[in-house]
Amino acid sequence: MSESEVNQLVEMGATPAQARAALKQYKDVMQAAEQFFEGKFSHITDDDDDVDMKSIASERRNRRTPDEDEDMENGSGSEVDEDEDEDDDGEYPGYDSDDEEMPGVSTNKSGNVNVDPYSGIFFSKDRKEEVIEIEEIPETYTVPGTDETVNLLTQGQWMKGCPEGGEQNHLFGLFSQLTSPTFPCPHKCGGTVPRNKGDFFALHPEFSRYIELLSSNVVTTCHRCHSKLCLACGEPITPSQEKHATTRDDPLFHCSNLQGTILGVGLTMLEQMYSNHIQENLDLSDSGVRTTKRRKTDMIPDLDDEDVMFRNSTGKKQKGGIGYAGDMAEDHSGQIKAQAAQKVKDEKISKLLSQIRTYLPNLNRQGGGRTSDYLVHPTALAHLRRRFNHICSNLLRNDSLADMSERSILYFELLEWLETISNHEALASMMAMPIMVLASVKSVVAKNNQVRERTIVYEGSSGPRELLEGIAIQAQAAIKGLEGTKVAEAPTEELTEEQKRMTAENRENVEDLTPMLTSDENLKLLSFCKRILATTKAIDRSLREIKGDAFVERLHGSLPKMYSGGDESAQFRVAAGASEESVQKSYMEWATRARFEYCDLTVPELSGDSDTTPHYKFVYDNEARMLASSDIPKRSLAIAKELAILTTNLPVSWGSSIFLRVDETRVDVIKALITGPEGTPYHNGCFLFDIFLGPSYNQSPPSVKYITTNGGKYRFNPNLYADGKVCLSLLGTWSGPGWVSGKSTLLQVLISIQSMILCDEPYLNEPAWANSSGTPQSHAYSANVRRMVVKTAMLGNLRTPPEPFEDVIRTHFRLKATSISKQLDEWLKLDDGKLTAGDGAAVANNGSTRSDGGSSNGFAKDIEEVKKHLKQLQEN
Secondary structure (H helix, E strand, O other): OOOOHHHHHHHHOOOHHHHHHHHHHHOHHHHHHHHHHHOOOOOOOOOOOOOHHHHHHHHHOOOHHHHHHHHHOOOOOOHHOOOOOOOOOOOOOOEOOOOOOOOOOOOOOOEOOOOOOOOOOOOOOEEEEEEEEEEEOOOOEEEOOOEEEEEEOOHHHHOOOOOOOOOHHHHHHHHHHHHHOOOEEOOOOOOOEOOHHHHHHHEEOOOHHHHHHHHHHOEEEEEOOOOOOOOOOOOOOHHHHHHHHHHOHHHHOOOOOHHHHHHHHHHHHHHHHHHHHHHHHHHHHHHOOOOOOHHHHHOOOOOOOHHHHHHHHHOOOOOOOOOOOOOOOOOOOOOOHHHHHHHHHHHHHHHHHHHOOOOOOOOOOOOOOHHHHHHHOHHHHHHHHHHHOOOOOHHHOOOHHHHHHHOOHHHHHHHHHHHOOOOOOOOHHHHOOOEEEEEEEEEOOOOOOOOOEEEEEEEEEEEEHHHHHHHHHHHHHHHHHHHOOOOOOOOOOOOHHHHOOOOEEEEHHHHHHOOOOOOOOOHHHHHHHHHHHHHHHHHHHHHHHOOOHHHHHHHHHHOOOOOOOOOHHOOOOOOOOOHHHHHHHHHHHHHHHEEEEEOOOEEEOOOOOOOOOOOOOOOOHHHHOOOOOOOHHHHHHHHHHHHHHHHHHOOOOOOOOOOEEEEEOOOOOOEEEEEEEEOOOOOOOOOEEEOOOOOOOOOOOOOOEEEOOOOOOOOOOOOOOOOEEEHHHHHHOOOOOOOOOOOOHHHHHHHHHHHHHHOOOOOOOOOOOOOOOHHHHHHHEEEEEHHHHHHHHHHHHHHHOOOOHHHHHHHHHOOOOHHHHHHHHHHHHOOOOOOOOOOOHHHHOOOOOOHHHHHHOOHHHHHHHHHHHHHHHOOH
């Protein structure tokens, strides 16, 4: 028997003595675990040397009431003080402990020491845990006096999830206590009190039914001494306590055992409901509810189209172009029905969340904190981490703020949960803790067909506060969009006395209410965005008060941030001889930060110009100036939703990325840069587009113009004209599935250009040549594209980086310098020696080949100059 085997059983819930006894009788760990879960070793108690004193001391500290704190101050309870120094020493493995104590985390606002079991722990996402779970056949329970039969929560279900240190002991201890059939009367009258497992662990169809039955049964009477007792903790209920509970109309706050149990059962019900709803959505999808009739090569990428997003993230693409064979329409039937069904599901989940939230530890509840609000059970945090975080993670990863706003009944309740958790000193650390998400599952059916063993691997991912920051960034962008186009500020005038008396906060509140008050939809989205930002501030305020400034500053250092330009990109550097993996990691970190930014796209005013309307550095300057003072609510709402998506969802990868720059005062003025995808003749070139969201957006598509044309000389693709025209069905400039009002997005346009125009065989994008894959004409066309890419999309951009992407272009080429140099060597080998033609079709079908190969068509010279620029970028 090894110590690791003992520890493995301890993690499953056994005490050290029980683990050793089981392993002594059954040499195999899994056989020992199976027998342990069947209760064969439950009678074994630890000797004094085997007792986990750290867990006991931690539990005793976590269970103090305000009265006990007073006793501690008066000198009692010294035996607990002796163990306090051991509290965090190795009890919660898996996170990196700080070498120095963080200010503000060793004590809490009530003065209690180490109420938070994770005090002083630094949380890292670089973690993976393998857990063995046992799934038992469920037991059933018939409610006394009724024909109602329900399943009971099994021990395996109760304890499932990725564990931290002593959590398994606490979970196992509470479950064992509440499933024992009897307990002695605390008055020592010799009587025993019966206890029914179904009172605590019955999984009723409705949580309210569970609460109703538990409330009516939890207070019982000893049959011998007739004293009133709590079934959960086995302690007497004094007349004063009974009166107190009756006055508050809820006996379920008597002890922390009830708190831990209710949260565990309630969150299990919530998890099951949420999983069932997700499965129903998947079943509907699999049954063909989305009956869109589209050819695979003609697909418009949807935001939820994982296949499209995956292709872009890996750089791999389908063969073929986008030569449409005729108009095709997308079937949107069932969308309203699906939205109605989703609303019903959201209302059910929100209602259950609200009911369970009543029993969260909350010192600020109406009427004041109850006993269990102070005596937080150690299992409360375990259940929240394992179950609530699973749902929280899924909901906060939603990439559409508009969808969240439509489902606000659910998201408002989620925000209430996050605020409540952050407000309690025993739970606040959870906001910064990584959420352990399921990475893989391997199931094994036991020989008796009664127990299924599962090996589950959990991996660390973003915590609640970090996920919320991504939503907050979207909310800020949406509010900016709802502001619409801003009129140039008038000269500052002297404030009146009344205006001076207004505080900055009051002025901000007045200004915040002005945007787009003419639309109910706009107000709804505005209200939702403000609530998100208010929740974010409230959480940070609570964490700062409870955990201290150092904790919050460290947390903020790991949060996603909006890009601030040039100086920031300098920190992303590649050391000489760095591995390809580290280079790609650095590039991804930079691209993720740099993909979206607000900036000034205006042209400086000319002296003597009487027109104060600003000019813009893009081809749609006149159109933008005509809308300078326009107030179009539907357009503002569409832009707000668009910006919310774009801030955090532009695809970035080593193979290809999309960067966006939006004017800081005119959010309808946009510039885009797309790096050519891997495996295509556009690879690593930088292609620029000007985009204007016109007066009828999003009832009609945006205006998009291609800029990287070598002064109007190069046609890089059958769908990218030398004059800048972009042929794409989404834009109404090509046949095929078109723009869908209220559904299609700018992100779809950008991804369509990236994935279907900048493709591996651009020759096929011309309808007449769509079936010419692999032909000499196709190879010649791609070779010509490569020459144009090197001359214009690489060298031209390096010589004179266009605004506002100077920093993006330089950093892109600097971080990928080694990789691009190798790519250029391969391209030179592939070159066919033909002269570069502005329209590659001429070369592909009629061009002549130079006898002296690629060295005389200028391609080698251009490549040599690109490499010179790459070397300079690396040295600077």
